[in-house]
Amino acid sequence: MKIQSARVIVTCPGRNFVTLKIETDQGVFGIGDATLNGRELSVVSYLEDHVIPCLIGMDPRRIEDIWQYLYRGAYWRRGPVTMSAIAAVDTALWDIKGKMAGMPIYDLLGGKSRDGVMVYGHANGADIAETVDAVGHYIDLGYKAIRAQSGVPGIKDAYGVGRGKLFYEPADAALPSLTIWDTKKYLDHIPKLFEKIRDTYGFEHHLLHDGHHRMTPIEAAQLGKALEPAKLFWLEDATPAENQEAFKLIRQHTTTPLAVGEIFNTIWDCKDLIQNQLIDYIRATVVHAGGITHLRRIADLAAIYQIKTGSHGATDLSPVCMGAALHFDSWVPNFGIQEYMRHTPETDEVFPHNYRFEQGYMYAGDAPGHGVDIDEKLAAKYPYQPAYLPVARLEDGTMFNW
Incomplete structure (x- = not known):
């Protein structure tokens, strides 16, 4: 062959x-x-x-x-x-x-370790009230876990506040659009968001939050400590992880679980984080971490240290990656959670797939392979369009992390 x-x-x-x-x-x-x-x-x-x-x-x-x-x-x-x-x-x-x-594929890997894959959705709002309502919408849809992001007073176009309720695309322009950031305003605001969510819905559902690499280690520690009463499932990407030792400082000050790794490409990006038990969830994903073959090695290393998987699953990953990820998730022993941002109906038509969502869980299906195909004739009707992710500057004009 x-x-x-x-x-x-x-x-x-x-x-x-x-x-x-x-x-x-x-x-x-x-x-x-x-x-x-x-x-x-x-x-x-x-x-x-x-x-x-x-x-x-x-x-x-x-x-x-x-x-x-x-x-x-x-x-x-x-x-x-x-x-x-x-x-x-x-x-x-x-x-x-x-x-x-x-x-x-999950049978090729050794068979299922679970019946369903718990996923989390994205509840976004321009302000606290809108985000709280969005969380309620995801609860009504059956989600067990919800990531909550809110607009911050005094910051225009805050990260995570999309233009759609179930799916949105942050790559929004032929050249990078500009956003402005202020960490202090963010740190003052986010604990209020989660206090309101817990007051409204209680503690039955898992809540997650994404810092999107925007804090220094000590700022991340402050936020993690402030969010401890809300009992988050995780605080994601609290600080840039090029310096893996930076997470030591966060760990010293908060018991809020930490997740990182959606932009990691190899096991070397997270080796020290895992071996020193500085994180609780590794977010590397099939498409950006070398495929199933390499992601399996990352997960095996993490399992030694009781660290679970929590793979990235935003709309910048096609249904092909989601299908492969769900097979991986179904097998991997140290699974934690899977991000799930729904694709547009047009995308789902181009990529017919076997997976499905039911009451907070995803199911990979039993089709041979990963169960996702591509309709090439339909795909040809949607030509490539240049699209960049935004960039961010501080209020004084300093370039910052988007």
Whole structure:
């Protein structure tokens, strides 16, 4: 059995997605997600100009060997472009192997560890009252866990306040739009938000919050301590994690659980965080962390230290990645939670899938492979549109973290 052809499909049914389709000489094909929000065409070039020519003639059953070939063989390792491209190949190969075996990917990995995958949705509002109402909406939909983000008085276009109730796309312009940030106003406001949510709905549901890398370690510690009465499921991305030791300072001052890693690409980005037990959840995901093959290694390391998974699952990951993630989540022993932002109806039509949502849980389905396909004719009706994520500056004009 050999890889006969491979091609990249770029489509924009409301936002840009990059999909790799690998076809074998036996007529079996697999698809993988290669989307890198705001830098999609970089991965397209990496795949078309450097990866695909190497794949032709290879045995698609040798998933591990091909992963090592693309990682070690390239010499220039790691980084979001490289690892997203490797992930696309890896996911497509797991899809092929599942179809060959007539088995869903979770069975290839060792079988299910749970019946359903708990997910969380995004409740957003321009102010506290609107966010509280949004939380209630997600509760009514059956969610057990909800991430809450609110506009902050005095800050225009605060992160996480989208333009839709169930889905939204932060990549909003052909060139980066500008937002303004003030951490003090944010730190003063957010504890009030969660106090109001708990006063309104009690403690039956899990609540999460995303700091989006905007605090220093001591600021993050202050927020974590202030939020302890709300008993958060986690505080996400409290501070930039390039310096993994920064989380030591946060850990010293708060017992609020910490999650990080949606922008991590390899196990090396989180090795110290995991080994020193500085986090409670690792948020690396299939498409940006080298595929199922590499994400499995990250999860295995985390399991040694009783750290759980909590993979990124925003709309910048296509249904292909969501399908693969749900198979991974169904298997991985140290599962914690899965982010789930719903895609637009147009996206769901382009990517018909086998997974489903019921009463706070996602189910991967039992189709062979990862259970997601792409309608190429329909995809062609949505051409690529340049779209960047915003940037942020402080009120004095200093460049900051968006």
